[in-house]
Amino acid sequence: MSSRGHGRAWFVWGVGVFAYLIAITARTSFGVAGLEATARFEATASALSAFTVLQLLVYAGLQIPVGVLVDRFGPRLMIASGAVLMCLGQVQLAAATSVPAGIVGRVLVGAGDAMTFIAVLRLLPAWFPASRVPILTQLTGQLGQLGQLISVIPFALVLHAFGWSPAFLGVAGLSLLAFVLAAALLRNQPAGEPDARMAQGLRETATAVSKAWKQPGTRLGMWSHFTTQFSGTVFILTWGYPFLASAQGVDPAVVTLLMSLFVVVGIICGPLLGGWVGRHPLRRSTMVLLIAAAIAVVWLATLLYPGRSPLWLLLVLVLVLALGGPASMIGFDFARTYNPSHRMGTATGIVNIGGFCASLLTMYIVGLVLDLLNNSGFSGGDLYSLDSFRIAFSVQFIVLAVGACGVVSCRRAVRKQMALEGVRLPPLRAVLSDNRRRRRQYRAELRGSRGRDGSSGSDEGKSTD
Numbered sequence: 001m002s003s004r005g006h007g008r009a010w011f012v013w014g015v016g017v018f019a020y021l022i023a024i025t026a027r028t029s030f031g032v033a034g035l036e037a038t039a040r041f042e043a044t045a046s047a048l049s050a051f052t053v054l055q056l057l058v059y060a061g062l063q064i065p066v067g068v069l070v071d072r073f074g075p076r077l078m079i080a081s082g083a084v085l086m087c088l089g090q091v092q093l094a095a096a097t098s099v100p101a102g103i104v105g106r107v108l109v110g111a112g113d114a115m116t117f118i119a120v121l122r123l124l125p126a127w128f129p130a131s132r133v134p135i136l137t138q139l140t141g142q143l144g145q146l147g148q149l150i151s152v153i154p155f156a157l158v159l160h161a162f163g164w165s166p167a168f169l170g171v172a173g174l175s176l177l178a179f180v181l182a183a184a185l186l187r188n189q190p191a192g193e194p195d196a197r198m199a200q201g202l203r204e205t206a207t208a209v210s211k212a213w214k215q216p217g218t219r220l221g222m223w224s225h226f227t228t229q230f231s232g233t234v235f236i237l238t239w240g241y242p243f244l245a246s247a248q249g250v251d252p253a254v255v256t257l258l259m260s261l262f263v264v265v266g267i268i269c270g271p272l273l274g275g276w277v278g279r280h281p282l283r284r285s286t287m288v289l290l291i292a293a294a295i296a297v298v299w300l301a302t303l304l305y306p307g308r309s310p311l312w313l314l315l316v317l318v319l320v321l322a323l324g325g326p327a328s329m330i331g332f333d334f335a336r337t338y339n340p341s342h343r344m345g346t347a348t349g350i351v352n353i354g355g356f357c358a359s360l361l362t363m364y365i366v367g368l369v370l371d372l373l374n375n376s377g378f379s380g381g382d383l384y385s386l387d388s389f390r391i392a393f394s395v396q397f398i399v400l401a402v403g404a405c406g407v408v409s410c411r412r413a414v415r416k417q418m419a420l421e422g423v424r425l426p427p428l429r430a431v432l433s434d435n436r437r438r439r440r441q442y443r444a445e446l447r448g449s450r451g452r453d454g455s456s457g458s459d460e461g462k463s464t465d
């Protein structure tokens with residue numbers, strides 16, 4: 001690609017990331033306005049939680065249809081249409097004064113949001129060389145999370161200074177801007193490149209979905225997303241705040257700081273993980289399992305700690321949970337590398353269902369267990385008591401175990417398929433000892449060459465896995 005073509009690729013990616021960032025702002029803004037929503041809609045806590053649950057249900061339910069539509073119509077149309085839906089949803093919310101009217105707004109936002117991320121990921125292989133895609137996938141996911149900060153800072157400021165309608169109209173304005181940029185500047189692929197869109201009828205669509213699902217690499221992506229994303233999502237969107245502030249007695253300002261760390265950790269670790277995945281494509285599922293194990297261990301330590309956990313342990317908890325976001329992006333890398341480009345949207349949609357289903361399920365069960373313990377008298381009248389959270393949060397170990405079993409069993413199927421294609425995976429132990437041997441050899445050569453002429457040696461050899 002020419003340097004002009006390169007510039008254009010970064011520009012297209014920038015517009016896509018902006019649209020995704022605004023989708024995250026639209027997704028998270030309602031959570032910031034919880035107290036105002038209670039007063040405006042005169043709603044109970046469970047009616048308010050219906051807003052979030054419904055929005056996420058719409059989001060998860062639309063993933064496969066949207067994936068199919070991305071393959072059919074291309075990312076530009078989907079990103080622009082998603083921005084229009086989110087804009088309409090925020091305008092509806094700005095005007096709504098009853099729970100049903102508010103829910104209509106959130107459903108529109110959930111639908112528009114569902115159309116954005118998959119379509120933005122679909123732009124990457126069309127505009128960039130394959131070697132850059134893993135890092136750019138990570139960067140897309142992490143930069144998008146900055147949308148949460150827009151909700152927490154400028155949106156909250158406008159909400160408190162000018163009220164409900166101006167704040168939501170402001171987010172509607174940002175979605176309108178995303179629409180204009182996408183419609184005017186996005187292109188599905190560089191000029192002169194073949195158009196990967198597939199015009200297909202119902203029967204071909206069903207076949208495409210079934211082929212994407214039958215590909216074990218797609219399911220490996222879905223279980224990877226399922227296993228790594230949910231714990232952090234549940235923590236950030238629902239139960240993290242009451243757990244830290246009420247059960248652990250952390251100062252609210254420190255809680256806000258801990259929650260903001262999520263975004264920062266993702267931005268730092270995402271590209272590192274993306275680079276690692278690019279260098280070790282045959283060890284992606286091992287990384288997924290290691291991060292899932294780290295999440296299980298840090299939860300075990302926090303929930304078993306006698307009494308309230310010290311701040312350092314809560315900090316480690318937040319750091320490890322935040323790693324789950326970048327780790328879940330490995331799932332999309334599986335979808336991309338195990339499916340042809342004309343089926344990538346569909347496969348990405350299947351992967352994206354994993355983490356959001358696990359999150360919805362866990363959010364619901366944790367709430368249910370907290371309610372049950374409170375109604376039984378176990379919580380001593382404190383819905384958010386530490387002992388109740390210890391029991392309720394333990395549900396996560398079951399979800400993690402189910403996810404890890406899914407990863408291991410799909411990985412076996414993928415490896416069997418690779419063996420049939422003649423790709424042999426060297427055992428991890430052999431790779432690690434080979435790496436150690438190369439490092440020793442490199443150091444010895446370096447010492448030798450320094451001894452001879454004082455010059456430095458060549459770069460360290462890359463690992464072979």
Ligand SMILES: N[C@@H](Cc1c[nH]cn1)C(=O)NCC(=O)O
Nearest residue numbers: 117141142229266325326328329
């Ligand atoms: N795994 C997330 C993205 C992410 C990255 N860091 C934290 N979260 C994901 O699946 N995103 C899809 C979306 O629509 O946001």
